Amino acid sequence: xxxxxxxxxxxxxxxxxxxxxxxxxxxxxxxxxxxxxxxxxxxxxxxxxxxxxxxxxxxxxxxxxxxxxxxxxxxxxxxxxxxxxxxxxxxxxxxxxxxxxxxxxxxxxxxxxxx
Amino acid sequence: xxxxxxxxxxxxxxxxxxxxxxxxxxxxxxxxxxxxxxxxxxxxxxxxxxxxxxxxxxxxxxxxxxxxxxxxxxxxxxxxxxxxxxxxxxxxxxxxxxxxxxxxxxxxxxxxxxxxxxxxxxxxxxxxxxxxxxxxxxxxxxxxxxxxxxxxxxxxxxxxxxxxxxxxxxxxxxxxxxxxxxxxxxxxxxxxxxx
Numbered sequence: 522x523x524x525x526x527x528x529x530x531x532x533x534x535x536x537x538x539x540x541x542x543x544x545x546x547x548x549x550x551x552x553x554x555x556x557x558x559x560x561x562x563x564x565x566x567x568x569x570x571x572x573x574x575x576x577x578x579x580x581x582x583x584x585x586x587x588x589x590x591x592x593x594x595x596x597x598x599x600x601x602x603x604x605x606x607x608x609x610x611x612x613x614x615x616x617x618x619x620x621x622x623x624x625x626x627x628x629x630x631x632x633x634x635x636x
Numbered sequence: 637x638x639x640x641x642x643x644x645x646x647x648x649x650x651x652x653x654x655x656x657x658x659x660x661x662x663x664x665x666x667x668x669x670x671x672x673x674x675x676x677x678x679x680x681x682x683x684x685x686x687x688x689x690x691x692x693x694x695x696x697x698x699x700x701x702x703x704x705x706x707x708x709x710x711x712x713x714x715x716x717x718x719x720x721x722x723x724x725x726x727x728x729x730x731x732x733x734x735x736x737x738x739x740x741x742x743x744x745x746x747x748x749x750x751x752x753x754x755x756x757x758x759x760x761x762x763x764x765x766x767x768x769x770x771x772x773x774x775x776x777x778x779x780x781x782x783x784x785x786x787x788x789x790x791x792x793x794x795x796x797x798x799x800x801x802x803x804x805x806x807x808x809x810x811x812x813x814x815x816x817x818x819x820x821x822x823x824x825x826x827x828x829x830x831x
Contacts, residue, residue: 524826525829527768529795531768537678537691537752538752544678548670548696563705567701574713574721575710577712580713587801
């Protein structure tokens with residue numbers, strides 16, 4: 522199957538030569554002769570496609586829907602990183618408080634008071 | 637000050653400039669876009685529809701739609717992606733119409749005589765050697781002759797980069813069926829290449 526996949530990959534660069542000659546010139550001629558009737562080509566279906574292709578929200582949603590595993594992975598990683606930093610910060614703050622308490626206890630003022 | 641485009645391919649830069657000019661009504665710029673993408677659009681339409689005349693009609697229709705709407709194109713995806721999706725949508729609509737109105741069986745013998753395959757990349761890497769290109773032509777001829785149920789999902793997945801979900805939505809089939817048909821189509825190609 523690997524070979525088939527390799528050939529299919531190369532096949533993306535393949536183009537068909539139109540039998541009736543120059544397709545570019547035909548299209549250019551067609552565009553030169555556009556009239557009001559052609560506006561009907563921009564039907565409801567096209568306008569829906571056009572609206573979606575111009576919507577950043579829709580494009581992002583599509584990307585997520587096409588790769589749900591990838592985006593779930595990103596979210597889990599972000600949550601993990603945030604949790605890790607919260608934990609580290611909490612630990613550092615706790616240690617800071619602890620050492621402050623210890624410092625208070627071991628200060629000469631405290632010692633004289635104790636005596 | 638002139639904007640630098642480091643890291644971007646010349647074609648990418650050209651494309652953006654051409655789109656910008658086309659948006660402002662420059663017809664020559666639009667004609668250049670037609671020259672760059674018409675064969676791609678025609679090829680996509682041909683593989684889906686298996687009919688040279690219909691592929692030409694679709695190519696013209698797609699570019700008329702693009703011409704009439706390019707002013708509103710925001711460029712959230714590349715122009716190639718946009719025009720590819722537009723072409724595929726137009727072709728699927730034609731197929732639906734054809735299945736309702738006409739006999740969809742087109743003579744396959746006639747097909748093989750009617751088209752010639754070429755390659756856009758002129759630089760011959762090892763991978764794209766003559767032998768590979770000949771085999772690819774063979775693969776494409778097998779694909780063109782596959783039943784519609786196998787051909788369309790395979791083309792959309794392997795040649796047009798659609799996701800399984802997008803294909804399922806487009807052709808109104810369950811995602812499982814799409815996956816199975818693509819797998820079967822690849823196997824058919826493999827088996828036919830062995831013959």
